[in-house]
Amino acid sequence: MLILRKNNFKTVLFILFSILLINCKSRTENKENLTGKDSVETKIDITKYDRSYNDIALWLAGLEQDSSGKYKNLENSETWKTYSVEIREAFNLMKIDRLGKLDTFTINELSEVNTNIKTLFYPYSGPDFTNANIFFPKTDKIIMAGLERVGDIPDFSKLSEINKQNYFSQILESLTNILTKGYFITKRMKKEFAGERLDSLSGVIPIFYVFMAQANCRILDAQKIYIDTLGNIVEINENYIDDPFDNTVNGLKIDYIRNEDNKIRTVIYFSHDLGEFKHADTPEFLIFLKKQNINVTFLKAASYLNIWFGIVRNFILDNSDYIFQDDSGIPIKYINDSIWNIKLYGTYTKTLDMFKDYFQSSLKTKYAQDSTVVPLNFGIGYNGTIGDANLQLFTKKK
Numbered sequence: 001m002l003i004l005r006k007n008n009f010k011t012v013l014f015i016l017f018s019i020l021l022i023n024c025k026s027r028t029e030n031k032e033n034l035t036g037k038d039s040v041e042t043k044i045d046i047t048k049y050d051r052s053y054n055d056i057a058l059w060l061a062g063l064e065q066d067s068s069g070k071y072k073n074l075e076n077s078e079t080w081k082t083y084s085v086e087i088r089e090a091f092n093l094m095k096i097d098r099l100g101k102l103d104t105f106t107i108n109e110l111s112e113v114n115t116n117i118k119t120l121f122y123p124y125s126g127p128d129f130t131n132a133n134i135f136f137p138k139t140d141k142i143i144m145a146g147l148e149r150v151g152d153i154p155d156f157s158k159l160s161e162i163n164k165q166n167y168f169s170q171i172l173e174s175l176t177n178i179l180t181k182g183y184f185i186t187k188r189m190k191k192e193f194a195g196e197r198l199d200s201l202s203g204v205i206p207i208f209y210v211f212m213a214q215a216n217c218r219i220l221d222a223q224k225i226y227i228d229t230l231g232n233i234v235e236i237n238e239n240y241i242d243d244p245f246d247n248t249v250n251g252l253k254i255d256y257i258r259n260e261d262n263k264i265r266t267v268i269y270f271s272h273d274l275g276e277f278k279h280a281d282t283p284e285f286l287i288f289l290k291k292q293n294i295n296v297t298f299l300k301a302a303s304y305l306n307i308w309f310g311i312v313r314n315f316i317l318d319n320s321d322y323i324f325q326d327d328s329g330i331p332i333k334y335i336n337d338s339i340w341n342i343k344l345y346g347t348y349t350k351t352l353d354m355f356k357d358y359f360q361s362s363l364k365t366k367y368a369q370d371s372t373v374v375p376l377n378f379g380i381g382y383n384g385t386i387g388d389a390n391l392q393l394f395t396k397k398k
Contacts, residue, residue, distance in 0.1 A: 044262055049220040053254075054213075056153060060171070060206050061213035062087040071156075079161045083168040090175060091214045101378040102134045109345070109374065109393065113296060113322045114138040121294045121320070123274055123312060124302040127204035129211040129267060131380075132298060135324065137258070142267040143292060149242045150224060150252045150271050151203010170201035171210065203242065204269060205252060212256055220264065221255040231287030233268075244271040247281045249288070274305070274312050286315065295321045299329030301381050304358040306330045323394040326381035327351070332363040335394055342366070346376035346390040355382065 052070045059071040062084035066072075074080060106114070117139045122132050125144040132142050156164060205222070212219055224236040227249040235253075242250060251270035257263060272278070272285060279286060297320045299306070306313040306329060313330055316323060323330065323340075327348055335342065348367045351359050367373060367390075379385045 044257060044264060046218065046220065046257075053209075053219040053222045057209035057213040057219050059156075061091075061210045063213055074156060077161065077164065079164045079168070083165075083172075086172060087168075087175075087210070090172065098378055099134070102131075105376075105378070106135055106137070109343075110135060110324070112395070113324065113393075116321065117296045119143060119292045119294045120296050120298060121289070121292075121316065122298045123316075124299070124305060125269075127207040127211070127269065128300075129208055130215065131300065132267075133211075133215050133217075135298065136296065139296070140263070140265050141292065142265075143270075143289070143294065144267065145270040145272050145274055146204070147244045147273060148271060149203040149244065150250060150269070151201075151205050151242065153205055153209075154202075167201060171206060174201065174207060175210070204271075208252070208254060208267070208269065212254070216259050217256045218259055219254060219256045223253050224250070225253045225268070226250045227270075227284045227288045229284050231284050231291055233288070242271065245273050249282050249285045274309055276309060276311060279311050286311070289315060290319075294319050297323045297325075299323070299325035301326070302328045304328050304331075304355060306334075307358065320394075321396045323392075325392055325394075326383075327360060327363060327390050327392070328355070328358075328382060329392075332360055332366065332392075339397060341395040341397060343393040343395070344370050344373045344390075345392065346373075347388065348390045350383065350388070352382045 055065055055070040055072075058065050058069070059074060059080070062080075064075060064084075075084075114136060115138075117136055119141045120132060120136050120139045120143065122128070122142060122144045124146060125132070126146040126148050128144070129142070132139075132144070136142070154167070156167075159167070209219065224240075225233050226236055226240070228234050233253065236250070240248070240250065244250075249270055249272050251268055251272070253266065253268045255264055255266050257265065270285070272282070297316045299316075302325070306316075313334065316330065317334065344367055348360075348364055376389050376391065377386060379389045380391065381389055383389050
């Protein structure tokens with residue numbers, strides 16, 4: 001009888017241990033699914049890529065390179081050392097104040113989106129790679145658009161210490177709002193990226209590099225591009241006019257890996273006006289978008305442009321399975337309850353004074369009547385303080 005009880009006890013322990021192993025494995029797999037890890041990964045040979053793209057990204061992000069880094073010698077500058085401390089402190093504060101909260105929100109609220117995501121569309125984005133990367137870690141392709149120029153990276157070996165100091169100051173200034181409130185101020189960005197001096201921050205390239213390096217991404221390749229009349233990407237090899245308001249669709253294409261999963265991904269930024277009148281002059285942009293297998297759209301601090309930009313709005317509604325936005329995105333009157341499930345986050349009681357004409361009474365009513373609204377413990381969008389921010393997730397009904 002004693003022997004039988006011992007065997008039963010061992011059997012129970014074995015079963016409990018087996019269940020524990022299964023649960024641990026399940027949690028690990030769920031986490032890997034969310035962050036984009038595949039069960040079988042092919043090791044990428046990074047030596048075949050030009051490492052200079054990643055080296056300059058590390059340097060601009062204030063992060064040290066290895067001993068063979070192409071910009072390693074520029075780390076000796078006292079100007080860079082001071083800047084390195086300042087920019088790392090800025091990102092560390094962002095990571096302490098926001099990153100953990102955003103990661104938790106992504107795991108709890110966007111797991112279905114990240115399970116099904118194909119291509120992310122993020123219009124009116126500026127160079128905001130950070131939020132796209134945090135909220136949608138599994139996407140293989142991010143397509144962004146804004147009015148900021150693509151720009152260039154200067155030859156820092158030819159800049160004086162004063163020039164470098166001016167350049168670094170412009171980077172830090174441009175990052176102030178995005179790191180604390182989660183969005184860029186378009187007018188300020190246009191001013192900051194319009195300079196023509198040798199030490200001017202002339203476009204979004206350095207900001208993308210900083211964000212990607214700080215996010216532990218490795219840049220493999222970066223090319224200026226345009227879209228041809230058939231909606232295909234073509235690399236630019238000659239000089240061109242970097243103007244978001246001209247009749248060409250120019251942009252920047254960056255291939256990168258997230259170091260934790262070693263999978264090649266792509267972010268494409270277009271310096272392009274998405275206004276209604278531009279589509280007649282540049283129909284290739286919409287042709288391109290329709291080829292990209294877009295099924296998720298992210299809208300944040302979008303200046304309420306989708307009130308007027310009906311062509312882009314209708315493309316988003318027709319092609320997206322999920323729309324994740326704040327109140328500045330697609331007005332709630334365009335979200336048909338028979339087509340979309342609606343999940344509300346945060347609170348909606350006001351807009352900034354400059355946007356008070358775009359306050360949506362119907363959205364306020366939805367918030368007031370919905371007992372399932374999920375609170376937000378972080379600020380985002382124009383109402384970027386904790387307790388004032390709002391987000392909505394629209395899921396197309398199957």
